[in-house]
Amino acid sequence: MHTTNRRVSRLVASGLAASALVATTLVAGTSAAIADPGLQDGPEPTTHTQEAYAPEADFTAKWTRADARQLKRLSDPTAASRANSMPAAVTMPTVPQDLPDMSNGEVWVWDTWPLTDEDGNQYSVNGQEIIFSLVADRSLGFDDRHVFAKIGYFYRPAGVPAEDRPENGGWTYGGLVFKEGVTGQIFEDQSFSHQTQWSGSARVYKDGEIKLFFTDVAFYRDETGKNIKPYDPRIALSVGKVHANSKGVKFSGFNKVIDLLQADGTYYQTGAQNEFFNFRDPFTFEDPAHPGETYMVFEGNSAMPRESAKCTEEDLGYQPGDPHAETVEEVNASGATYQIGNIGLAKAKNEDLTEWEFLPPILSANCVTDQTERPQFVFKDGKYYLFTISHRSTFAAGLDGPEGVYGFVGDGIRSDFQPLNDGSGLALGNPTNLNFWGGQPFAPDFNQHPGHFQAYSHYVMPGGLVQSFIDTIGTHDDFVRGGTLAPTVKMDIGVGGDPTRTAVDYSYGNGGLGGWADIPANRHLFTNGKKTVSVSDAAAQRVRAAAGSAFDDYLQGKPVSAAVRAQIEKLLAQYGG
Structure with a gap:
């Protein structure tokens, strides 16, 4: 039975800076963001053309330090303690602390993804919307969940408006996708201390078959939690079938895992090069420009040894003669070389999607950030929007920016991608005050905005809807932890016909906050x-x-x-x- 729906109320954040406007010039096909007088003093962003290259081409776009330094230029240096210093247009509304639990106390919930087709449409099956989530037992501490993560699933009736659902979204927890031991079978070394499952994506086919792409992980740690050897993440596939009706959802299959990709050390950093490397989060799709070809983007790191990694003039990306430019020597000596994230690309070699080949990364963030998590493409108005998420704490030395969604636009899946919104890349950030330290989710800073850690692991859905999970809401003296999905928000993409601009739609839902855990299907499969x-x-x-x-x-x-x-x-x- 549905409970009474309490609509989410927006808490008005004080100190929201007005969105800075930017002029865009188009000269011989080159798009360059020009600094608005209202921006803070700092370097100009890098010039990016948005030009498309062949998917197999040896070209990697760069999210440069000059680009990322626009984040501080957008920030209001006068924003007071606990105020938001970032523009309202790229800031998620503040989420209230009285959050409902979508699992009714059963599991912690974080990274979540829907059933999709090759174009990113989201599906229900026989009247049931279905999502997959990373889950962990609530007997664990929330911050201990990562090495115990499993893939679970939820379902709910399709076609019900958010305002008519229970406050927690109306989801039923269906349990774990895999039986114990299935996902550990692909590892040659069976001496792992922890075997876990991390994020991915799910493709549904008309016969109800589901191809679940995910990150299969083995940890090798001693009793103190230290690595005996580097952890072993692999991009993997398991195939199952969905059985759904008005009574619920069950799966068959998912009893075998296929090892698809392991970091190669040529394009994508390995554990031998850096025991803290990132290799995860597969998202598959078909390129509109290459019908019938299936590609995958994923998070990686540039393939350099951790202790000898170096960044170049191209990674810094400053305009000639810019008085605010750093030198390569300064940056390489600052410790920024520990942050060398990239977004990888792979191509399927067969129709079953069981064989893949690496292609060069499509985006590097060398000396910018260490994490380019959960990358995905959104195709709109002939443009290719590449979205990823990153933490404030993973930005390189000398850089700063909110937790949230970062986006780039180009003319193909391999392009000279231009960072959105004044060249910064920020598409949707948590309310954040860059004038003060953030603290940690388990210990937020006294002076920080209450929404600094409110949401993470965003996924951009059809129509610009964005879902995420709640991490921490509040400040040092009054905060709550989440472990459930956040209210859905809406991000307008290509505002005013400008493909480089996005903005939060504050008319959506209640002051910009839609229903909690609202992940609606836009297509429906009946079988x-x-x-x-x-x-x-x-x-x-x-x-x-x-x-x-x-x-x-x-x-x-x-x-x-x-x-x-x-x-x-x-x-x-x-x-x-």
Whole structure:
């Protein structure tokens, strides 16, 4: 039974800086952000053309230090203690502390992803919306969850407006996807101390088959928690099938794991080069410019040994003669070389998506940030938007920016990507005061904005909706931990026809905050084992309105009259695509 829905109320954050405007010039196909007089003093961003290259080309775009230093230029240096110093247009509304728990006390929940097709559409199956999440037992401390993470799933009825759902989103926890021991079988060294599952993506097919791409991880630690040898992350695939009806969702399969990719040390850093390397978070898709070809983006690090890594003039990216430029020698001596994140690209070699080959990374962030987590593409108006997430704490020495979503735009999956919003890359950040230290999620700083750690692990959905999970809300003397999904927000992409600009839609939901844990499907798959059809959201509503409860009986294989069966199948054929 639905509980009363308490609409999320927006807490108005004091000290929100007005969004800085930027002029954009287009000269011979080159797009360069020009500093607005309202920006703080600092370097100009790097010039990026957005030009597309072949997916296999040996070209990697750079998120440069000159670009990332625009983040401080956007920040209001006069913002007082506990105020937000960043522009409202790129700031997530403040989330209240009285958060509902979507799992009803069963598990911690963080990184989450929906069922999608090759174009990023989100699906329900037989009237059930389905999501996958990293989960851990609530007997663990919230900050201990990472080495115990498993992939779980949730489901809820599709087509219900957020305001009519229970406050926690109306999800039912279905349990773990894998049986114990399945995901550990691919590791040659079985002496691991912990074996865990990290983020990925899920592709659904018309027969109900699901290809679950994820990060399979083995840790080798002693009793004190120190590494005996570097951990072993691998990009992996498991195949299952979904069985859904009005009573719930179950899976079959997912009893075998295929080892797809391991970091190569040529493009992507390995444990031998750096025991703290990143290699995870596969997201698969088809490139509109190359129909029938399937690609994958993932988080990696540039393949340099940790202790001898160096950054170049191109990584710094300053305009000639810029008085605010750093020297390569200064940057390399600062410790910034420990932060050498990149976004990798791979291409499928067969239709089953069981064989892949590495391509050069599409974006590097050398001497900018160590983490480019959960990368994904959104295709809109002929442009390719590359989104990733990063922590404030993983920015390199001399740089600073909020926790949140960072975005880049180009003309193809391999482009000279231009960072969004004044060249900074910031698309959607937590309320943050860059004038004060952030602290840690378990110990936020006294002077920091209460929303500094409020949300992370964002995923951009169709229509610009963005979901994330709650980490910590509050400051040093009054904070709560999350472990459940945040309210969904909406990000307008290509504001005013400018493909380099995004902005939070504060008219969405209540002051910019939509329903808690709201991850709506925009397409719907119906199958009874014999017939299968995929329809749009509007079409699904029309079929259900016409057929009523008989539609559920039909999907469950229960007896329905010949006339009703004919009506349902006619409607599905009419609206299906």
